Amino acid sequence: MKLERIGVIGAGTMGNGIAQVCAVAGLQVVMVDISDEAVQRGVKTLAGSLDRLVKKEKLTAAQKDEALARVQGSTDYAALKDAQIVIEAATENPDLKLRILRQVEAIVGADAVIASNTSSISITQLAAVLDKPERCIGMHFFNPVPLMGLLELIRGLQTSDETHALAAAFAQAVGKTPVTVKNSPGFVVNRILCPMINEAIFVLQEGLATAEDIDAGMKLGCNHPIGPLALADLIGLDTMLSIMEVFHEGFGDPKYRPALLLREMVQAGRLGRKSGRGFYSYD
Ligand SMILES: NC(=O)c1ccc[n+]([C@@H]2O[C@H](COP(=O)([O-])OP(=O)(O)OC[C@H]3O[C@@H](n4cnc5c(N)ncnc54)[C@H](O)[C@@H]3O)[C@@H](O)[C@H]2O)c1
Numbered sequence: 001m002k003l004e005r006i007g008v009i010g011a012g013t014m015g016n017g018i019a020q021v022c023a024v025a026g027l028q029v030v031m032v033d034i035s036d037e038a039v040q041r042g043v044k045t046l047a048g049s050l051d052r053l054v055k056k057e058k059l060t061a062a063q064k065d066e067a068l069a070r071v072q073g074s075t076d077y078a079a080l081k082d083a084q085i086v087i088e089a090a091t092e093n094p095d096l097k098l099r100i101l102r103q104v105e106a107i108v109g110a111d112a113v114i115a116s117n118t119s120s121i122s123i124t125q126l127a128a129v130l131d132k133p134e135r136c137i138g139m140h141f142f143n144p145v146p147l148m149g150l151l152e153l154i155r156g157l158q159t160s161d162e163t164h165a166l167a168a169a170f171a172q173a174v175g176k177t178p179v180t181v182k183n184s185p186g187f188v189v190n191r192i193l194c195p196m197i198n199e200a201i202f203v204l205q206e207g208l209a210t211a212e213d214i215d216a217g218m219k220l221g222c223n224h225p226i227g228p229l230a231l232a233d234l235i236g237l238d239t240m241l242s243i244m245e246v247f248h249e250g251f252g253d254p255k256y257r258p259a260l261l262l263r264e265m266v267q268a269g270r271l272g273r274k275s276g277r278g279f280y281s282y283d
Helices: 013-024 036-055 062-068 092-107 123-128 159-171 188-204 211-222 228-235 239-252 260-267
Strands: 005-009 028-032 071-074 083-086 113-116 136-141 150-155 178-181
Touching: 005 092, 013 028, 013 036, 013 136, 028 036, 036 062, 036 071, 062 071, 062 150, 083 092, 083 159, 092 113, 092 123, 113 159, 123 136, 136 159, 150 159, 150 260, 159 178, 159 260, 188 211, 188 228, 188 239, 188 260, 211 228, 228 239, 239 260
Parallel strands: 005 028, 005 083, 028 071, 083 113, 113 136, 150 178
Antiparallel strands: 136 150
């Protein structure tokens, strides 16, 4: 099947990034959100990101215009009718996502793949609400979508080989490298990354070293581009806490318990960059 038309649900941080990479790759893309304001904000962010690519000479002005012309914003799910793949990238809330997936299945064709960009919800659980659960797959993009090379493909218990093959072809078409993993809490990359960050917070909590020294240690000793505490500030400490809670609850294993200091930081409203203060201060 030749890929031509993609649907994206949600015009937020991830949705407009996903729409952008589709459009740049020559695919028609419909981006749906709940309000005109959200759709317009998404399109504006996407256009701004394309402008930056033109400035960096990664795209010509004509290519930017062509890509923009391939993006259609809408508040109407009916616009997803002819999409071959619909990628759900709405707010991280299980009930909302289950509702959206059912709504999408009622509109798209019998062969369409329905994907979710969820970071923490079970793909097997999401697939189970569909009449054809075998058409569901996790497509976990990384932020910022236009810059990050990885696309984690998550196979739920029901995901068919055909669905997986189309998702892998899509990944290649938009210039991402697919890595296929089985459904499990946090999938693979966050399963490894987040407990490492949590461990750095334990180290800080135990007073073994300062935040600056912990980060310098991991940057210089492991060649990480950013220290784990600075990365936690970037991700958002509330997001970090909820991810660790998903692991702790999902596996029932105390090794995933969130550091007490992480919980306290969230209680204090020190959420990282977005609140101006986390392990570091941002003025
Ligand atoms: N931000 C990240 O770094 C990141 C990374 C990987 C995966 N994710 C996942 O991607 C998804 C989206 O995250 P985000 O950071 O883009 O969130 P966001 O808050 O920036 O955007 C979510 C968008 O979904 C829209 N929305 C809510 N209900 C909707 C509905 N019924 N129909 C259509 N749109 C609806 C909202 O209006 C909003 O514009 C989440 O599942 C998140 O876990 C996020």
